[in-house]
Amino acid sequence: MQRTDSARSTRYDLASNDYLGLGAHPVVRTGAINALCIAGAGASASRVASGTWEIHRELENALCSYTGRSQALVFSSGYTANLGVLGALGGPGSLFLLDAHAHASLLDGAKLSGADWHSFEHNNLDAAEQLLRANRDAPAPKPRVVLVLESLYSVLGDAAPLEQAAALCAEYGAVLLVDEAHSLATVPGGSAVRAAGLEQAGHVLATATLSKALGAQGGAVLLGGDDAELWREHLLNTARTFIFDTALAPAAAGAALAALSLATGERIAQLAANTRLIRDTLSAEPRLAGRIEASAGPVQSVRMNTPAQAAAAAALLRDRGYAVNCFRPPSVPDGVSRLRLTAHAHHHPDTLAAALRSVIGAILEVEA
């Protein structure tokens, strides 16, 4: 059920995806206001009708500079970016291979695309290769195969082996689609695809959301290599969530553009330091031993014994002024209940340490 939570903004934030704390930054607010004043409250039409504003092009150029890619196309959300790109790659001649922990938007995109699709065990590229080989050796192989991964997975916070996945796709003539929702502006260099040296790999497509580390709203497809312009053209002409959806709101585009200028290496390093503090503090508590997931980014999860205990700990923390997410079945990929904490660059280590003592206290209290 959807609830309005009036105390939300006063709680200590260990729950939101605003990893760099930019959503409320004055420069980001000003970016939104300026775009709003120029273009109005909404984009007023689809990008392919009269809905393309200068701010969309500026944002696409800035996303390319930030990620080292050559072409970008912004969508109204990360969800529609995933639906759009998978739809444009789909059809009866396509086969999609999805990691079992891939986000719902990737799964929905695969289902809607008209392609055949299979999911394979989380982060198991041997299992992915078996499916690639089976298609290659089939009497009528699908000519277009797309391997679909997230750079950083949103529940466990672990990373995909991008370099190996890109090499595997190159070997089998497949496309690699990487959802950078949780890695854009959170990993060193600002992009996991770039950190893996794949920013100009033509067979590696990426999507991203502007609603997490950039604190705004919207999504993007990011392309590199010699055919980047052709890929962009193909998306312009075939991605249904680009063509038949009102363009990204100018204020959101203005906010994301301003946020990109603030998503510096220094802020990302502060985020990494606070991520380490969360992991080290929780791991040092003997009664939580072995229950802290081995994450690679700002998402830190603690496995809980039951869904009820996970919900009770999150509720206790909410009453004490801390916002922590509770993930439990059916919205988790593996049936495990978790408290999910997200790190934020702007938290002072002392206040964060105090918040973590409260988190540990609440968990032990509900399990006593």
Ligand SMILES: Cc1ncc(COP(=O)(O)O)c(C=O)c1O
């Ligand atoms: C991995 C992943 N992809 C896509 C999305 C969708 O992004 P948006 O919220 O911008 O629609 C999310 C956000 O929930 C996500 O976690």
